Amino acid sequence: MSTPKPYIIQPIPGKGMGVLATRSIKYGELILSESPLFTQSHTVAASTIQAALAPKSDADKRKYLELSNCHAEMPPLHGIYETNAFPCGATDTGNAVAKGGIFLEGSRFNSSCRQNVNNCWNARKEVIEFRAVRDIEEGEELCVTYAEDCKTREVRRKTLRQKFHFECQCPVCALSGADLKASDERRVMIGKLEDEIGQCVGRPAEGMKKIKQAVRLAREEGLVLPVLGFSYDAFQFCVMTSDLKNAKAWISQTSKLATCIRGPEAALVYEEYVKNPKTQRGWGFGRRMTLEGPE
């Protein structure tokens, strides 16, 4: 990782502390790689957190207590944990979270409904990695997302209010009038297409059309993560129909996106398919046809 750090932590109006870029940061660049102060599995309570903190230095204990706490209804040790923990071990595709961890610097990333940073747990190194998911300019706030992308502002805000007790002040939630309406419509449509794509197993040509539309909308809306999922879906449709040329193009795009968003190690899962798409076990499962490649 390049030093010095490409960010500073400082107060952000309306959001408490936050993270600002101190120079331009390139798409895919590793911004921060951090070990957990401690992790917790499944049952979390003030007592389990106290036990995890006990062997830590006084300075680290103090830093933990200085983290933000949006859960006044809980014992402070637990409230701080629920406000700041990141998943360790789950992917960012919504699988069950086995373990959560506290990261003293990573905890300072605020949320944006158009994130420019993605967090991904690196299980081999036991660190959380934060990467730029697009080019970032000096002075921009670096934000991950705590919200579900493919919902309207009203639904996203409601979820964030319920889970974290704050009113999202990100640039997408600050939209109004026709811009807000267009953003909401794009997000709802992407979510709808995502569901429909999952039901197109026996209709690959139709599934591919929906993928192309969903990718276009996600790009228009500045959402990067959904494109990764859609690219892999498109690869699977091509695998099913023995469309080697387009299968190669989609898996190559999937692998490049995964490398930038989740890191080179996370992208290794696609390595065999990049070399030879026919190794995917669904190869040739459906009727042979030529679909479409990525734009």
Ligand SMILES: C[S@@+](CC[C@H](N)C(=O)[O-])C[C@H]1O[C@@H](n2cnc3c(N)ncnc32)[C@H](O)[C@@H]1O
């Ligand atoms: C994990 S902390 C992030 C860092 C925090 N701002 C701090 O001062 O340490 C989560 C808290 O930050 C604030 N926050 C994060 N994203 C925000 C946003 N988009 N709009 C307003 N507040 C936000 C909320 O108070 C939330 O409970």
